[in-house]
Amino acid sequence: MDLGIFSISLAVKDLEVSKAFYEKLGFEQMGGQGPYAIMKNGETIIGLFQGMFEGNILTFNPGWDAAAQPVEGATDVRELRAELARRGIEVPPAPEDEAASGPANFVITDPDGNTILVDQHV
Secondary structure (H helix, E strand, C coil): CCCCCCCCCECCCCHHHHHHHHHHHHCCCECCCCEEEEEEEEEEEEEEEEECCCCCEEECCCCCCCCCCCCCCCCCCHHHHHHHHCCCCCCCCCCCCCCCCCEEEEECCCCCCEEEEEEECC
């Protein structure tokens, strides 16, 4: 099962201070605006989010590569949701108005309470 590119989404107190810190570590901003910035160093991606959620989140983006470009033949997020449910993972049901393709997401929690976001943008 291919969950797509992995990143960590960090809940930060001050976006500008956090951006400056990660820039010192060699990260460059590759996306984001307003209360968030997506930072990249090689194949490593960190999302910095101010005031958008309480804790840190493990994030997978099916259908994207490390440059946020579409990946042909990627497994759709709806298929991933169904497969995880078949494997016994508690997955929230799909929203009634969810389209058959395109952007969609769902959130699961690991046994230790860590939040995992599977977020398809394409």
